[in-house]
Amino acid sequence: MQILETIAQNTGLPVTGHAFDRVLAAIAATADPWEIVDLADQPFNLTVEAVKVLADEGLVRFEDGRVYLTESGQALIRKRGIVPTRLLRCPACGGSGVQLQDLQPAYEIFREIARDRPKPSDEFDQGCLTPLSAMRRVALMKQRGDLVGKRVAILGDDDLMTLAIGLGGQPKEIVTFEIDDRYVQFIRHHAERLEIPCRVYSFDLRQRLPEDLFAQFDTFLTDPPENYAGLFLFLERGFGLLKPGDGQAGYFGMTLTESSLTKWARLQQWLVGEHRVVLTDLVFEHSEYENWDFLLESIRSDVEPYTHFPRVNWYRSSFYRVETLEGFEPDNPSFEGTDIYSDEERLVYSKEVAKRTSNPTERR
Numbered sequence: 001m002q003i004l005e006t007i008a009q010n011t012g013l014p015v016t017g018h019a020f021d022r023v024l025a026a027i028a029a030t031a032d033p034w035e036i037v038d039l040a041d042q043p044f045n046l047t048v049e050a051v052k053v054l055a056d057e058g059l060v061r062f063e064d065g066r067v068y069l070t071e072s073g074q075a076l077i078r079k080r081g082i083v084p085t086r087l088l089r090c091p092a093c094g095g096s097g098v099q100l101q102d103l104q105p106a107y108e109i110f111r112e113i114a115r116d117r118p119k120p121s122d123e124f125d126q127g128c129l130t131p132l133s134a135m136r137r138v139a140l141m142k143q144r145g146d147l148v149g150k151r152v153a154i155l156g157d158d159d160l161m162t163l164a165i166g167l168g169g170q171p172k173e174i175v176t177f178e179i180d181d182r183y184v185q186f187i188r189h190h191a192e193r194l195e196i197p198c199r200v201y202s203f204d205l206r207q208r209l210p211e212d213l214f215a216q217f218d219t220f221l222t223d224p225p226e227n228y229a230g231l232f233l234f235l236e237r238g239f240g241l242l243k244p245g246d247g248q249a250g251y252f253g254m255t256l257t258e259s260s261l262t263k264w265a266r267l268q269q270w271l272v273g274e275h276r277v278v279l280t281d282l283v284f285e286h287s288e289y290e291n292w293d294f295l296l297e298s299i300r301s302d303v304e305p306y307t308h309f310p311r312v313n314w315y316r317s318s319f320y321r322v323e324t325l326e327g328f329e330p331d332n333p334s335f336e337g338t339d340i341y342s343d344e345e346r347l348v349y350s351k352e353v354a355k356r357t358s359n360p361t362e363r364r
Helices: 002-011 017-029 033-040 044-056 071-079 101-114 131-143 161-168 181-194 228-241 261-274 347-358
Strands: 060-063 066-069 151-155 173-178 198-202 219-222 249-254 277-288 316-324
Touching: 002 017, 002 044, 017 033, 017 044, 017 066, 017 071, 033 044, 033 066, 044 060, 066 071, 101 131, 101 161, 131 161, 131 219, 131 249, 131 277, 131 316, 151 161, 151 228, 161 173, 161 181, 161 198, 173 181, 181 198, 219 228, 228 249, 228 261, 249 277, 261 277
Parallel strands: 151 173, 151 219, 173 198, 219 249
Antiparallel strands: 060 066, 249 316, 277 316
């Protein structure tokens, strides 16, 4: 199909018929461009390029920052047998699989603290979990036996998980690695005030782990950048912090908005092929993120509906848990000079995608 070939050529991403149908089903379900991204479950740049190409072909039209099917588009929907996507998330748990229950008091305190956190920065590719999603992570980790009385390492913490776990998880100790000094100082201040047992280091994870912290922890948690290098670096650092042997746990978030299923597959193959770990939990779209102020400055600006700031939270990640097996051994390699932010599937890379789209001589 020519439309699929055009989308693939313009983005440098493979486009399957199923992926295209997911975008069509999302457009059939809502006119909100950001909800279309949420519902399509495809890399952001693929979805936005699909919307652009559909408009170029007269299959959708833009009006007041929204996306509507034309008569030709509706005919295409019928021809391909597309059914509008329906959200069927549990209203009680938001699809997370857990309820807060005894964590409610901790959540109320945490929510107030999070109101005053530093604003996310594009320098470090930051974006913050909603306080509710953060505490739901605590609930899941606590339920799985990975927080109470445990030494917990956190790699990057604009989500303030140090404080959320400290308030509700009953850990023995938390050690946090954060590159942004604003968050380092914010977390230290509130941790001291709340008597949370933690240490917070200003640290670039491309550096080797300090020897006194290497292989010392029961649990790690991270929300890694989602280019290949960033994913593998953050997770390798997480594994480097875990004790040798079986029974330790690692948690991380990963989206379909910035990672294709091909990337998910490669990551999962790496997890079980390079490390003695097993994937025990994968909660689809467990976590919701707040919109960040620099969003429109960091994405492509050539598709009109995506020049309007979102009115809804649309960015979500799935929550992975892995557990170490007998024979697991941590490592502490160097990652100096690694680019941990950019590839074609990332939001922050989409300006380069837009440049290729507008200049056919730069297409792959």
